[in-house]
Amino acid sequence: xxxxxxxxxxxxxxxxxxxxxxxxxxxxxxxxxxxxxxxxxxxxxxxxxxxxxxxxxxxxxxxxxxxxxxxxxxxxxxxxxxxxxxxxxxxxxxxxxxxxxxxxxxxxxxxxxxxxxxxxxxxxxxxxxxxxxxxxxxxxxxxxxxxxxxxxxxxxxxxxxxxxxxxxxxxxxxxxxxxxxxxxxxxxxxxxxxxxxxxxxxxxxxxxxxxxxxxxxxxxxxxxxxxxxxxxxxxxxxxxxxxxxxxxxxxxxxxxxxxxxxxxxxxxxxxxxxxxxxxxxxxxxxxxxxxxxxxxxxxxxxxxxxxxxxxxxxxxxxxxxxxxxxxxxxxxxxxxxxxxxxxxxxxxxxxxxxxxxxxxxxxxxxxxxxxxxxxxxxxxxxxxxxxxxxxxxxxxxxxxxxxxxxxxxxxxxxxxxxxxxxxxxxxxxxxxxxxxxxxxxxxxxxxxx
Amino acid sequence: xxxxxxxxxxxxxxxxxxxxxxxxxxxxxxxxxxxxxxxxxxxxxxxxxxxxxxxxxxxxxxxxxxxxxxxxxxxxxxxxxxxxxxxxxxxxxxxxxxxxxxxxxxxxxxxxxxxxxxxxxxxxxxxxxxxxxxxxxxxxxxxxxxxxxxxxxxxxxxxxxxxxxxxxxxxxxxxxxxxxxxxxxxxxxxxxxxxxxxxxxxxxxxxxxxxxxxxxxxxxxxxxxxx
Ligand SMILES: Nc1ncnc2c1ncn2[C@@H]1O[C@H](COP(=O)(O)OP(=O)(O)OP(=O)(O)O)[C@@H](O)[C@H]1O
Ligand SMILES: [Mg+2]
Numbered sequence: 001x002x003x004x005x006x007x008x009x010x011x012x013x014x015x016x017x018x019x020x021x022x023x024x025x026x027x028x029x030x031x032x033x034x035x036x037x038x039x040x041x042x043x044x045x046x047x048x049x050x051x052x053x054x055x056x057x058x059x060x061x062x063x064x065x066x067x068x069x070x071x072x073x074x075x076x077x078x079x080x081x082x083x084x085x086x087x088x089x090x091x092x093x094x095x096x097x098x099x100x101x102x103x104x105x106x107x108x109x110x111x112x113x114x115x116x117x118x119x120x121x122x123x124x125x126x127x128x129x130x131x132x133x134x135x136x137x138x139x140x141x142x143x144x145x146x147x148x149x150x151x152x153x154x155x156x157x158x159x160x161x162x163x164x165x166x167x168x169x170x171x172x173x174x175x176x177x178x179x180x181x182x183x184x185x186x187x188x189x190x191x192x193x194x195x196x197x198x199x200x201x202x203x204x205x206x207x208x209x210x211x212x213x214x215x216x217x218x219x220x221x222x223x224x225x226x227x228x229x230x231x232x233x234x235x236x237x238x239x240x241x242x243x244x245x246x247x248x249x250x251x252x253x254x255x256x257x258x259x260x261x262x263x264x265x266x267x268x269x270x271x272x273x274x275x276x277x278x279x280x281x282x283x284x285x286x287x288x289x290x291x292x293x294x295x296x297x298x299x300x301x302x303x304x305x306x307x308x309x310x311x312x313x314x315x316x317x318x319x320x321x322x323x324x325x326x327x328x329x330x331x332x333x334x335x336x337x338x339x340x341x342x343x344x345x346x347x348x349x350x351x352x353x354x355x356x357x358x359x360x361x362x363x364x365x366x367x368x369x370x371x372x373x374x375x376x377x378x379x380x381x382x383x384x385x386x387x388x389x390x391x392x393x394x395x396x397x398x399x400x401x402x403x404x405x406x407x408x409x410x411x412x413x414x415x416x417x418x419x420x421x422x423x424x425x426x427x428x429x430x431x432x433x434x435x436x437x438x439x440x441x442x443x444x445x446x447x448x449x
Numbered sequence: 450x451x452x453x454x455x456x457x458x459x460x461x462x463x464x465x466x467x468x469x470x471x472x473x474x475x476x477x478x479x480x481x482x483x484x485x486x487x488x489x490x491x492x493x494x495x496x497x498x499x500x501x502x503x504x505x506x507x508x509x510x511x512x513x514x515x516x517x518x519x520x521x522x523x524x525x526x527x528x529x530x531x532x533x534x535x536x537x538x539x540x541x542x543x544x545x546x547x548x549x550x551x552x553x554x555x556x557x558x559x560x561x562x563x564x565x566x567x568x569x570x571x572x573x574x575x576x577x578x579x580x581x582x583x584x585x586x587x588x589x590x591x592x593x594x595x596x597x598x599x600x601x602x603x604x605x606x607x608x609x610x611x612x613x614x615x616x617x618x619x620x621x622x623x624x625x626x627x628x629x630x631x632x633x634x635x636x637x638x639x640x641x642x643x644x645x646x647x648x649x650x651x652x653x654x655x656x657x658x659x660x661x662x663x664x665x666x667x668x669x670x671x672x673x674x675x676x
Contacts, residue, residue, distance in 0.1 A: 005562045016550040360546050363507055364560040365535025442507035
């Protein structure tokens with residue numbers, strides 16, 4: 001048969017049975033839409049993780065000290081007895097060099113009651129403040145460190161701009177290299193310099209959201225004055241919006257001031273800063289972490305520092321994201337199997353109904369090739385319609401899924417993949433029964449009900 | 450080459466009912482010559498349709514040889530049989546067997562499309578037959594919009610468009626009133642005079658009488674009837 005005539009017949013069959021074509025493709029529609037949503041949600045999750053870590057350099061390492069004596073700000077040094085056990089979270093490397101240090105004051109009172117915890121609680125009883133010197137020492141002593149910085153965050157009441165009453169905001173005390181290390185960019189103005197820090201000048205840089213809260217816009221904030229703890233700070237600039245981040249100070253809603261300025265006017269010596277170093281080579285992060293421990297143990301034998309690197313945080317987040325993706329993929333596979341069985345049934349029935357037609361075609365001498373081609377084209381057109389509507393359905397329910405707070409990332413490529421999946425499934429299941437029918441001898445096909 | 454259009458020797462066919470083989474055609478010898486109009490007459494269940502399906506190359510059988518226009522059907526492969534069905538045989542089914550989604554015209558020209566013609570060519574070639582059968586005003590209708598007699602004529606038109614030398618008709622008058630039945634038989638007589646070889650099945654002696662030769666079938670065995 002001529003291909004044009006065959007196509008004419010295919011078109012005829014499809015247009016004569018629009019409703020049936022639609023019903024047949026329902027399974028394909030649902031299957032395609034599910035696959036597409038699953039891929040989109042999986043990709044969205046991965047993107048979200050990537051975005052949350054965008055303020056981190058892959059090779060960056062955070063060092064902080066967790067004091068497990070009495071609560072912070074309770075005045076004097078050294079921990080005042082009541083503390084042990086109150087926070088048992090100190091990581092327990094009990095065999096490490098630090099463990100043999102003489103017991104510090106606090107462990108006595110409760111320690112006896114909790115055998116086995118005592119040895120851990122000897123750690124971190126001392127009040128230690130990491131300093132700029134520590135940061136400098138690390139970058140000198142540990143090879144492979146590209147740069148180091150130190151920062152802390154606190155909160156203080158802020159006034160000024162359009163604010164009608166004072167507002168508590170996060171204040172970051174940072175060094176001049178903070179902007180670069182956190183992948184931040186200025187929207188307007190410039191970041192403060194080493195000079196500002198040395199002179200303990202009252203200047204600040206605002207996060208995008210903080211600028212909007214206080215002044216209404218970044219433009220109005222620039223060159224303005226904010227009052228932090230009732231002291232005036234000149235606004236040097238405003239950051240671009242960063243979005244949510246997984247680690248460190250969330251920049252959008254914060255105000256950044258020079259490190260020393262903050263120590264002088266806001267925190268005093270009770271601050272607990274975090275040192276961040278960046279490895280020049282990401283592969284050396286583990287070695288550098290060990291070296292940092294050794295260097296710090298020299299100065300603080302009784303202290304256990306919390307050292308985390310961005311890579312392992314990202315790894316952990318990615319791992320949980322992979323779990324989610326696997327789950328979604330498993331779901332999609334089930335949907336496709338169930339959907340596939342549904343498609344198969346529907347197509348089996350509808351092709352069975354047409355076994356008689358296949359019998360007629362054979363009786364008038366139509367070749368098997370022509371019969372198969374006709375049914376193959378019909379099945380693939382039906383699936384194409386199903387695949388297209390499936391993609392449209394996925395696009396349609398995307399806002400709904402997003403309204404549940406899930407991030408959905410659609411792409412043309414994933415749409416095509418899902419469509420291909422739907423089309424292949426539909427074509428195979430639609431074609432197979434026709435293939436079987438075409439092998440029957442004419443009378444058998446003709447007499448089948 | 451023999452003058453026989455159909456030459457069957459010792460054809461046997463049966464169906465398996467459970468373990469047991471029920472014979473339907475028992476050692477049938479059947480010969481039809483060019484230009485004959487043969488009626489196969491027999492009661493219901495005697496094996497008429499079974500025999501006709503074998504003559505039409507649409508069914509398999511167990512033993513025996515079948516030559517159509519001197520060519521051995523029993524030795525043919527699927528694709529050859531397709532060609533024989535398309536070019537040499539016009540088959541009129543007991544229950545019309547029209548494709549419900551196609552129009553009358555599309556149903557009629559389908560065998561020509563199968564041969565590789567365009568639908569325009571095919572329509573031109575079929576118009577004469579369509580007019581002869583008086584269905585030219587129904588070409589755009591669907592089969593379910595037609596009466597039984599009209600369907601029968603569509604089915605006849607489809608059997609004739611390829612101008613086959615052999616026309617097979619299974620109970621062509623069975624579902625028609627006596628007037629339409631007579632029309633169909635008159636048409637067959639006319640076609641036969643034009644040189645067509647016709648084999649027709651019927652259980653009605655009066656219908657059979659319009660043929661030039663009658664063969665009786667009962668219990669799967671043939672016997673010649675002298676008119
Ligand atoms: N597919 C089948 N399986 C089993 N038996 C069959 C099958 N087809 C036909 N038969 C049997 O073969 C016998 C002959 O059937 P056939 O259709 O040839 O009869 P017929 O002479 O055409 O009858 P009618 O005049 O009613 O059409 C019947 O007894 C029938 O039961
Ligand atoms: Mg019959």
